[in-house]
Every structure is written in structure tokens, then in C-alpha cells.
Amino acid sequence: MFDLDSCIGFMTNRQSKKLAEAFNNRLAPFGVTRVQWIAMYYLDKYKSLSQMELADKMDIKPSTLARLVDRMERDGYVQRVKNDEDRRIFLVSLTEKGEKFWKDLLPEGENMGKVFSNNISDEDMSAFMKVLNQMVRNIE
Template sequence: MDFNRFESAGFTVNWCARLFERRMAEVLRPLGLTPAYLPALFTLSAVGGATQGELTKVSAIQQPTMALTLRRMERDGLITRVQDEEDRRRAIIRLTPRAEELMPQVEELARGINEAAFAGLPTEAPAQLLALLLQTARNLE
């Protein structure tokens, strides 16, 4: 099939996203992880802890989807919820030691997929593409 006939940014971005997700699913499966866990894993790894609402906002994932993902992550021993000391009605979500141990490996796997995706392209291409996609996302929001 000739994919050049799909000269649509939306189609092409969606196609690439599915390919990235498929590759991530393949490499994460042996670790017992799924690509759906990555936004929460990377965010919590970076900030240390966050509420469900904060994770939802930062990752641009709808609240019901985030709630389901967090329940699965808790079931899989990747996150824990602790009561917020300042506001007892809120729960702070944190990575478990198991998840923290997995993060360097997850980061390396993601880096490898990104390197494979950009193989043969100019050195500046990944940064340029990221900047363009971020601006495109801002335009669409």
C-alpha cells in the first residue's frame, strides 16, 4: 500500500503514535507494564507525588481514564496513595519502590525506541519535530 497518498498531518501523526505505542507495548510487556502507565510513571518519577487531578491535567488524559489506569497501577504494585497531610480529603499518589526500580529501564527502553524512530534523520530533527508538535497541540487546544 502506498502511504504517500495520505498527505494528512492528522493521519500521519496518529499512525506514528500507534506505531510508537505498539513498540512500547512490546518492550514493556516483559516488565508487566503497558504504555497507558507511562504518563503517570514519568510524571510521578519527575515530581515525586501528585493528586489524581494533577496527573489528569498534566497528562491531558480524561479523569475516568486516569482513574482506571491508576486503579490498575495500584493493583500491579506500581503506585500507592497516601493521605495529604495538609488536606486530609486528598490523596497523594506516589511510585512504589518497585516502580522506582523499573524507571531507569523504562526510560532506556523509551530512549531506544525514539533513537530507532529517528535513525537516519538529521541530528536536529527530533527537537524540531517535538517543537512543531507541541505548537500544533497548543494551536488545537
């Protein structure tokens, strides 16, 4: 008989929520969320992305991203600039304030990664990632 508590989809979703909550709690003293941290990560990595590209990288809906960028723009962390090649597209990038803030936030993600992987061997972590990736490939 089916047991939801041993269903891999339910288990990974439940544990993912716990990890996300822990990261949000770690970032709370900085006044940002993990979703904002992720957006800053990609904007630092790629320097400038269209809103659609950023939404795609973050795996969130464009409407959700628009609200996120609105808040981050209001707080002075990002800016929107019209794309010279296509005036309908806005490119998003970190402001100087956002770049400085990101430098303070980056170690929090690195430290959280260490907490998440504490007492897990590199071999076990590699196997875990391999299994997760295969599960995703199975549904694509």
C-alpha cells in the same frame, strides 16, 4: 479535493498509533504498558502528585487515570496517600517496588527514543518538533 491520506491530522494520528504500539510491544516483556511507563515517569520526576495533576500531565481523563492507578496500586508499584492539607485529595507516589521497577524500565524509553529518531538529523528533529508545536498552538 480533500484527500484524507494527505491530511496532516489523520497522518500524525495514524503514525502516533504506530509509535505507541511499538513502545507497548517493547514494554510487553516487562508486563507494563506505555501508559503505565508514562505514569511512572511523572511520579519519578515529581515524587508525588495528586491524581488530578497526574491525569493533567498525562493528558488523560481523571476516570481513566483512576483505573490506571488502581491497577498499578494492585501490582504494588504506586501508593495513594491522603493529602494532609485537603483530605479529599489523594497523592500518588511510587512505592519502593515501583522505584526499583522504574529503574529497569527507564532505559527502555531511552532506547525506544533512539529507535524512533534513528537516521533523523538533530536539525530535522528540531524542525519537526517546532512544526508540531506550532500546529498545537494554531488550535489553542
